[in-house]
Amino acid sequence: MGAIIKYLVAGILRYWLIHTDYWQILANRVEIATPLNSWKRLIEGVYLYDQDINPYEGDSFHESPIILIIFHFLFKRAPYILPLLFTAIDLLTASLLHKASKAFVRIFLNCQQKNQSDVADESKDMLLSREQLMETSEYVLSVYLFNPYSILNCVGMTTTVVQNALLAAALCSAANGFGIVACACLAFATHQALYPVLQIVPIAMILAEVNKGCDKCSYIRTLLAFVVSWGFLIYISAYIMDGSYNYVYNTYGFILTIPDLKPNVGLFWYFFTEMFEHFRLLFICAFQINALALYIVPLTLRFKKEPLLLITVLLALSTVFRSYPCIGDVGFYMAFIPLWRHLFSFMQQKFIVACAFIITSALGPTVWHLWIYSGSANANFFFGVTLSFATAQIFLITDLLFAYIKREFTLRNGFSRMVDGKPAKLVLR
């Protein structure tokens, strides 16, 4: 009953906001709509396609061709259904996340059972019970449904809504052991925005754990399924575009080389407007390695027993460092935070992070208005705010990781931190 009310309220809220006068303002906000996912560009692309003009020849459309023909179909047949459809997809995402988190909790409990022998006697109480963990999935649901970031993302009708749904579907099916579905969904999400490719690592780990058997075979199977479905999607897209692979330059190429420097909540645009042209390639490589490759190996090695944490952290990191982030991505990974409720007591910076999120979220639109409309502030003001927004997210991630490590340490060694009879202190160095 409670869940139905939640869905209903969240759905009505989203649907109503789409039909208010504020819709256009929201749909055009830089924080919500990036060149990659904005509603305006989607319409533009579909319109060009409808007029038999290749939308990838220009510089306005960067979504994948599959999305293009799906929306072309919808636009032609039933445009009035779109607000409802976006709302429904977002609610579906929420329910998939709910299911996924339930499955995650099961995995977590199994894991805890397995490692029980390592736990120090006095820390036995800290082990988590089933009921308590089951509650967290309700929180996951509420957080996704009522997080202002995800609401605004859905109201802005960005294609990130679709991407979030695909990611949620991938995670949900992986947690329930449906390897092929997970790989297909993830491949689609990757085809759309590239950065979800990182999730293949934790998903492979989860699949190996859920489907008992040979670990290595499972890894290979997952990877194979992913690569094959991704390749298939790329081929299908080319088929849609009459066999031409040129669209790749305007989708993956666009994500990787960042030609459009329209400000957003990320960190790329400011650096690349400031940069000398001949250093551009170097810095693109540096930034993209940071977003795509740098963290995955060390984090995987450190948290190989904890794929759930890996998912959360990789989602968050790729959101912070991706080339065209929007608040829809932020809202998506925030839904995973309640899963780590048992770490909250170990976290130190909750207050700072919460304050930073609230203040930057209010200050961002303010300085944007002053910069663009009043002409009285400038780009540095807005970048300052987005920089502190990113910093708040990084604080959240490091805090989460460190809290996890602390809990792990406490579990293994008990509460007493005594060194030579004196109370000792854990310090991160």
Next chain:
Amino acid sequence: MGLLSDPEYGSVKWVKVLRRVHRPLCFLCYVASLVWFVMLGNREFNNETYFSENALLPGLVTNEFNGEYAAKQYYNEFLQELKDKYEDTDEIPVPWLVGKMSQLHLEVYTHNFTLDYPLGEGQVYKGTNVYGILRAARTSSLEALVVTAPYRPLFSHQKGTTAGIALMLAFAQFAKPQKYWAKDIIFLITEHEQLGMQAWLEAYHGLHSDTETFQTSLGSFWKPGTSGLNFEKFIPGFDFGATHKKCLNPGTLKGRSGSIQAAINLELHTPQIKYIEVKVEGLNGQLPNLDLVNLVHKLCVKSGIHHSYKNSYSWIRTRDKMEEWTNNLWTMLGMVSTQLDGVPNGNHGLFHRFGIEAVTLEGRDASDPAGAPPKVNALNTANFYRLGAALESILRSLNNLLERFHQSYFFYLLAATNRFISIGQYMPSLCLLCVAMLLRALSLWVSIQQDVWEEDKQTDKQDKKTKEKPSDSDTGDDETKQLVDRKKKVTKDKHSDSESELPGDVKPKEVVKEVKRKKKEEANFSVVSIGANYLLVHLIGYAVMNSPILFTYIGAKYFSQPSEVSVYFGLVAVSILLILITPYLPRILRKGPITYEEMCLVNILLLIEMATLCLTVGMHNFPLGLAIAVLYTPVALVVEVVTKQGGRKSSILVALKCLLCLTAQPMFTLTFAMVLYSRVLFPEEGLMAMMGRGRDAAMQATMFSVADSLIYGNWLFNMTTSVLLPAWIIFWQILCNKVDAMA
């Protein structure tokens, strides 16, 4: 890194210190902020103005203005024309103006606009603007400067602007044959004061389309008539989306020029003025670039015209430091009070919204309603020659601009005509107030954690007797977890050496305890009810924001009252209703009683929200942000969660707090302020008359702010109702709900 990684949060030294000293610290912040603001008036703490934009080259040209005679002639002709034909009508003399401008070979156009007054019974106002464009000889109309004057009929209670219009025409005559213009000059005469200006600017920038909705964004994909799913279908007549139809129809312009770089608004009622007041404050407290303000002041000096800004007069320069300081302070306060309501104090203020720098030059003589400045009678009067020369040098300097104003400052306070305070210098005073609120939030935050810790200590003492190991492993909440940790720590700290646990001897007791604790925890913390209450209160604010039109409708239909009465009394009634009802809101949304932690959390959230509000408003409109912060920081610091356990003393204290909170209710604050203000203005009147005057003034003020928000986009009313009012409601809820204290 120690602060970030030390797990023993509650016991760190700084937390203890903070808990002890946060009250004096907050008070100190508050006082420091006020002191800082007062210090800004001192010469040592503000700066001399200077030109940042080199391209302006102020005053480098030799004045050539020779239109003194023409200006006089225009002035007399115009007065005659008004007396003859427009004595008792408020229409603008379009034929005369068009005729004169055409004679000067300007491109002359008229511009019609209509206003559907949103708060009445369908009144429609019409107006006409007249403007002439002087095309620059040297460029192709890419950039323009605007010289403008509002038209005021003879019987207007405001000072006329006839001299300004005459000067403008004379200047146009002088400027037409000149070859050096690199920018077009638009000479604009507007009707109905700011309304005409707003309409002209909106028409110039093409802002007449209604906002795009989802359907219109679909373009050709949307076939009219297929509106499949629409709320209006189900309940016709109810405005779901709060769709504000634009009430001002700006019409279209027949002739345009390029992008407007700067604008000068002239309000001169007679050529024999004593001095010029330079008005800068615009819509929503926005200010023009400081370079333009400097330019006007500097060139007034050069042309031999006395000029002033608020309490600072160019002909009075005192050597007494104290006197200078107080003068500067009064000037700053004058600026603060003008910017506070966000209403522009001249037609220049509407330009700022479009990123156009503009100022108003208002002529004043000794008997001005604004009050006579010292030594004004000793000044020699200005004449058309000097005014024209000033206007010429200002426009020729603007003509030199290579790009838009972008250097210098957009955020500043003026302490005198030649002293200013930049954003970096005044922001600390606002930030200190926000810091006070955040400090209080932080101390509350650590205190909830600490309280849990202390509670543990007590239970621990009981535990000692039974020597049982406390066992509440699984209550799952954030707080509980903390609790468990702390408990563990405490246990360890206290008897780490002596106790070897005796497992499994007091099982039943353990279970009972566990159940008890679990229940407690469940009741303890309901994020859902907090969130729902928070959301509901803000929705109420949103509803109040959209209510004036409804009030007008009801007032006109059932009580046949004018709109201002019905809006004012409607808002007062809503305020009283909210005061009575809202304290019960958090109780409805939950089953058990409200707990201390919940209220604390609400309080923390509220403090953060207030700090954010002050900061963001302060970025747009510093005086308004500062005023809100100065007014509401004491309330925010005083309000705290009320516990049931408390003697008589504390209940008196709570009553006092409630009283303070009530006076801070936005609607009541406005009324009190207006009553006080009328007391200051008319000290001789009796109490009832004073109240009546105050009420009328408050009525007017409410009405103006509502109308301004609907017509001009002034967001004072919207901000107050949709953010400040909900915040106040939550303050009120916190004070009115008594909760059990922590054990």
